[in-house]
Amino acid sequence: MAYYGKCVDAAIEQLGRFHPEKESPEQFLGAARTALQTLSPQKQAFILEVLSGCLEYRKLLTVVVDAFYVRDGRLCLRADYHLFQVICYLATFQLEELGFQLFCNIIKSQPADKMRKFLGFFFNPLNLCSWIKDEWSLLYDLAHVQSWTEPLLRWQPEVQALIDQLEGQSASRPPPSRARVTEPKKFNLTVPRPRAIPLPEPVPVVAKPAPVPRSTHQPPKEPQVLEMTKRYNRRKAEELLLLANLEEMRCAVPRARREPPAQGSRKLRLCFPPRIRESPKLTFYEPNEVPVKLNTAAILREGALYQRQVEKELQRVDKLVDGAGDFSEFLEWQKKMQAKDREERRAADACRRLRGKLSHEEATLARQQLLQKNRQRAARKKEEMAELMQQCAERRLQEQRSLRELVEQVMEGQKNVKVAQMKLLKGRRQTVQEVTEENRALLQRSAEEAREEQRRRSELISQLRALETQPTRQGRPVDLTEIPGHGLEGEMSIVELRERLALLKEAQWRQEEERRDQIIQGKRTKSQELRNALEQISLCRAAMGRSAALRLEEKKAAAPEAPSQDERVQELQRRIEEAAAERRRQAAQLHVPAPRTGCPKPRAQLEAQHWLELEQSRARRLRAVQRGGSACEPRRRLQAT
Structure with missing residues (x-):
């Protein structure tokens, strides 16, 4: 029996170290396995099995043990809580496997009075068939609960005989003698000698550092x-x-709307785009033919646009069938205006290019002027530096004189140092004696306070132990199937309330499922409509592309017109020539060689590359306008109509 008692005590000790809020059961079992390596394999396996079972069915065991403390175990100590959990687990889940004889040996290895009370409470048929079964049913399935309670009811006669035997042992045992009261004794501690106060070290004198210059923390x-x-x-x-961006975005927005001349006057109304895209770079690249994934709004918008175009075209055909007038004169006027617009664009492009060249010449001229100013400023700086050097030499002579005087004063002051040191040593010795006396008084006072604190703690411990021996009473258990009976309308028990809440949640779940099915069906219908709209859009795009290709071939067949000269262009050319002549004249005055085209400087190379990229981007933009002009022709024709 001592063998089983040691195993149960080891399991109780390990179970008392488990803290569910700090560690998981797996971590706890691993630590327990490491701590039990010194035991034999049989003991280690038995203890680990009991620990894992108690952790797995912790809620089930807590129900029985808490009820035992409330009803029959009011006088039992809380320190035996884990002991009752282990006995409850062995009786519920391991009684068939261990056998009744081995179970009796484990029970007899523990205090007889405690085991008699707990087994009488747990194996009571009235408790097993009533509230224990109901409480376990709230945690586990009813089939599992019945499979656990039926073996307990079968073993009830043998357990009752064991309880009677334990009662006989407790009756024949003599009453325990009165425990002796522990008398505390004082500790015989060696009084430490007071520590000597070390002499303070002399404070080193550090030279005063120079202030940090203001330019260190200020950016240049x-x-x-x-x-x-x-x-x-x-x-x-x-x-x-x-202007280049305006031309590039012309295909994405409605073009300039022009009205035919009326009464010999020409009036134009230009519809500019609401926004102009600003390019972060100075070069333009040809767009790649990458398919764009459209969202729902874009698909519906484009479908509505093509639908409106088709409706307008049908209306125009109906008007022609009904006898509407011809638009040949308007088309001729439109072609003239378009030719004029092209000439204006060419002139604007030439002006823009010449402005760039003019700005380049002006920048070069400004650099030459800045170089001349820098040379004059450098000459003035040299003169100022010469004056500053002379002032520094005079100041250095004055500092040397002042240092000589300071050295003489220091030599005179060192003669009186020994007298001051003797006075300081006497003052420090007197201070050490005073501090030693104060420390001795403080130590005596602290020893008296420690003795008083020890006496007060011993009295408090004796009072706490007296309070622990007094029995505690707990409240009655709560029955969840009982109606409160406060006299209110619609009173119900907690079990009925939970059932109604479960039914309400189930109804809400059904409504959510129906709503989800409706949403899915609506999405399927909407996706089918979008697919139909995409098919219609692809057909319209193909038709627009074919018509645009035909118009592009016609446009290529026509001979390009030569750009006409403009007064603005001639004025810009004249200003460029004047700026270039002024730049060459100043370069000759400054003796600065002109940049050669064969091996240009790095800045000249960058400028040449910049102008080359501008020319290439202008050519690419012209090709893009030619390609996009044919695609925008149907829209312009519909607007003209």
């Missing part, structure tokens, strides 16, 4: 000037590319 001005220059140049380039 050159990066700010360069950043402002870059922003200014970029803004100027974006202004130059504004």
